[in-house]
Amino acid sequence: MSQTPLLSLRNLRTMFTGENGEVVAVDNVSFDVNAGEIVGVVGESGSGKSVTALSIMGLLPKTGARISGGEILFRGRDLLKLSSREMRGLRGREIGMIFQEPMSSLNPVFPIGDQIVETIIAHERIGHRAASARAADLLNRVGISSPARRMLDYPHQLSGGMRQRVMIAIALACSPKLLLADEPTTALDVTIQAQLLDLLRDIQDETGMAIVLITHNMGVIAECADRVVVMYAGRVAEEAPVDRIFDAPNHPYTVGLLGSTPDITRDERRLWTIPGSLPRIEAPPSGCRFAPRCQLAIADCERGQPQAVQIGAAHWAACLRTQDASSLGRKT
Amino acid sequence: MRAYAIKRILQAIPILMLVSLISFGIMQLVPGDPASLLAGPNATPAELEQVRINLGLDKPFLTQLFIFYGNLLKGDLGHSLLLGKPVTEAVFERSPVSISIALYSLVLTVIFGLAIGVLAAIRHNTWVDQIATSFALIGVSLPNFWLGLVMIVVFSVHLGLLPTGGYVPFTRDPMGWLVAATMPAVSLALMQIGLLARLTRSTMLEVLSQDYIRTARAKGLSEIRVIAKHALANVMIPVVTVLGMILSVLMSGSVIVETVFAIPGIGSLLGNAILGRDYPMIQGGLLFVAAVLLTLNIVVDLLYAYLDPRVRVR
Numbered sequence: 001m002s003q004t005p006l007l008s009l010r011n012l013r014t015m016f017t018g019e020n021g022e023v024v025a026v027d028n029v030s031f032d033v034n035a036g037e038i039v040g041v042v043g044e045s046g047s048g049k050s051v052t053a054l055s056i057m058g059l060l061p062k063t064g065a066r067i068s069g070g071e072i073l074f075r076g077r078d079l080l081k082l083s084s085r086e087m088r089g090l091r092g093r094e095i096g097m098i099f100q101e102p103m104s105s106l107n108p109v110f111p112i113g114d115q116i117v118e119t120i121i122a123h124e125r126i127g128h129r130a131a132s133a134r135a136a137d138l139l140n141r142v143g144i145s146s147p148a149r150r151m152l153d154y155p156h157q158l159s160g161g162m163r164q165r166v167m168i169a170i171a172l173a174c175s176p177k178l179l180l181a182d183e184p185t186t187a188l189d190v191t192i193q194a195q196l197l198d199l200l201r202d203i204q205d206e207t208g209m210a211i212v213l214i215t216h217n218m219g220v221i222a223e224c225a226d227r228v229v230v231m232y233a234g235r236v237a238e239e240a241p242v243d244r245i246f247d248a249p250n251h252p253y254t255v256g257l258l259g260s261t262p263d264i265t266r267d268e269r270r271l272w273t274i275p276g277s278l279p280r281i282e283a284p285p286s287g288c289r290f291a292p293r294c295q296l297a298i299a300d301c302e303r304g305q306p307q308a309v310q311i312g313a314a315h316w317a318a319c320l321r322t323q324d325a326s327s328l329g330r331k332t
Numbered sequence: 333m334r335a336y337a338i339k340r341i342l343q344a345i346p347i348l349m350l351v352s353l354i355s356f357g358i359m360q361l362v363p364g365d366p367a368s369l370l371a372g373p374n375a376t377p378a379e380l381e382q383v384r385i386n387l388g389l390d391k392p393f394l395t396q397l398f399i400f401y402g403n404l405l406k407g408d409l410g411h412s413l414l415l416g417k418p419v420t421e422a423v424f425e426r427s428p429v430s431i432s433i434a435l436y437s438l439v440l441t442v443i444f445g446l447a448i449g450v451l452a453a454i455r456h457n458t459w460v461d462q463i464a465t466s467f468a469l470i471g472v473s474l475p476n477f478w479l480g481l482v483m484i485v486v487f488s489v490h491l492g493l494l495p496t497g498g499y500v501p502f503t504r505d506p507m508g509w510l511v512a513a514t515m516p517a518v519s520l521a522l523m524q525i526g527l528l529a530r531l532t533r534s535t536m537l538e539v540l541s542q543d544y545i546r547t548a549r550a551k552g553l554s555e556i557r558v559i560a561k562h563a564l565a566n567v568m569i570p571v572v573t574v575l576g577m578i579l580s581v582l583m584s585g586s587v588i589v590e591t592v593f594a595i596p597g598i599g600s601l602l603g604n605a606i607l608g609r610d611y612p613m614i615q616g617g618l619l620f621v622a623a624v625l626l627t628l629n630i631v632v633d634l635l636y637a638y639l640d641p642r643v644r645v646r
Contacts, residue, residue, distance in 0.1 A: 059549055063457070092552030099550075104543040109565045109641060118561075119551040154641040170551060 005032035012070035027234040040225030048234040093123040096171030100183035102164035106155040113151025119173040138169040161192035233289040240315040250317040351622040409616030419616030430597035434582040437521035449532020471526025480519040480592040497594035576632035
């Protein structure tokens with residue numbers, strides 16, 4: 001790849017202080033996001049997806065969490081080396097973020113218009129009136145009708161889907177280069193989910209910004225993402241273009257994840273599940289973290305963290321048995 | 333918002349009726365015969381009868397009630413037995429004293445209570461937090477009359493900075509008022525500062541963990557703006573709710589502090605009335621204090637609705 005990526009995570013390591021010392025929540029995570037691309041980050045709850053996003057934003061809790069290693073290169077600059085002031089200038093301006101909980105992510109005591117306007121004013125030399133006009137445009141853009149009147153509404157007067165649209169409007173306020181969307185549709189019902197994903201894709205088409213779409217939903221990935229990063233227990237298990245992930249998964253975890261996605265075209269009475277659960281973060285397995293749940297695990301799997309193996313163009317999997325995993329994928 | 337305000341004001345009327353009924357009841361419920369209590373043990377039957385007629389106690393109950401409300405509507409609360417002047421006059425002479433000191437304490441409480449609480453919360457688990465919480469605990473634990481006496485000893489007797497007591501009306505001499513009212517206001521306020529600081533700290537800690545604070549940070553707002561705008565606006569909601577209660581305490585707690593500092597306020601007026609069995613004065617004073625507190629609570633409720641848009645809808 002000749003172009004330099006917009007965002008590049010290099011061996012990111014984020015630690016949390018638990019009751020019995022420090023635990024590693026994100027371990028050696030590396031992936032790139034190119035300009036104008038939608039990268040899906042998928043994994044089950046506790047796999048480190050959200051922590052990765054918060055690490056990029058510099059929004060980890062001030063006490064009890066720290067980034068202990070690696071680099072976060074955004075347009076060539078290491079975000080971990082920026083001062084908190086520089087980081088603040090970047091947040092909301094060059095990197096926008098939307099969250100999982102639309103019901104609680106807006107401040108209940110301020111009108112929504114005000115919450116968009118203040119974002120614009122925080123980053124640009126612009127008059128209040130011009131900022132208001134832009135906020136109305138943004139609301140219109142995210143599909144909220146009669147925006148001028150809606151701007152005076154308080155969050156409790158809007159539905160969850162509407163609030164998430166407002167959150168998107170806030171994130172887009174300063175035309176960021178990168179949008180981090182952390183489970184943006186999880187809390188919403190299915191029809192609204194589809195509308196919002198369409199909206200995100202439309203906006204991405206128009207503006208050419210890059211999106212990191214964090215989700216645990218394979219359907220969302222299939223619908224939106226260009227490339228997929230599969231995370232398991234704080235590590236990247238597999239990274240591949242979206243069609244490769246679905247057609248030729250090479251990590252047993254990816255295979256399991258796909259197998260446990262409900263599919264109405266398959267005639268099964270029970271949903272297949274991956275046996276066991278995520279390892280406890282305080283005491284991760286010494287080797288491959290998926291080994292205890294993996295049906296292909298061999299003795300070597302327990303002996304050390306498997307290195308990422310290149311399988312094809314832009315396709316890597318951190319597994320010793322990628323060959324067998326791909327055949328496993330064809331079986332299910 | 334206007335409908336809400338009108339509703340709140342209309343709700344106050346039955347409460348005021350009830351309070352007036354209770355204060356009327358005082359005269360009826362005095363153990364024994366209020367007239368004989370007032371006239372003293374050596375009164376002749378003729379004098380006793382005269383006292384009864386003066387107080388209207390010779391008339392039937394309902395007639396008395398009717399007269400009471402009639403006078404109330406005319407703004408006539410009767411005549412003080414001890415002071416020899418109308419109750420309303422005495423109340424209006426004394427009330428500015430108490431109200432001005434209570435408001436002064438309130439201002440101190442809000443400024444210091446909020447500042448200490450916010451500071452402790454944003455410096456959670458540091459030495460700042462520990463000093464602030466210890467101070468709040470001390471404030472809550474010290475009785476205000478004791479604090480008043482200690483302050484008199486330190487600032488008046490030893491340092492000679494402030495007068496031991498007395499009162500100067502604000503309208504006559506604002507500086508003199510400030511000098512005279514500071515120690516009483518501080519001794520009244522300290523406990524409330526402690527309470528408010530603790531409430532503010534815990535509320536602020538809770539608010540700071542909310543998702544919308546994370547959103548505010550993700551928007552790239554400065555930390556000052558996140559705290560002073562987004563967090564504080566939400567902290568103020570429970571704070572304003574307790575301000576009504578704090579004001580009631582400041583008004584009624586002044587009885588003791590007014591005694592310590594020899595301030596001619598409504599507290600000492602009522603205290604003396606109770607000791608001297610000046611029933612019309614007690615009645616009128618109670619009614620007045622209740623009306624003031626009710627008004628303040630309406631103001632607090634309206635402020636609450638102003639701060640929290642979710643309340644306005646109701």
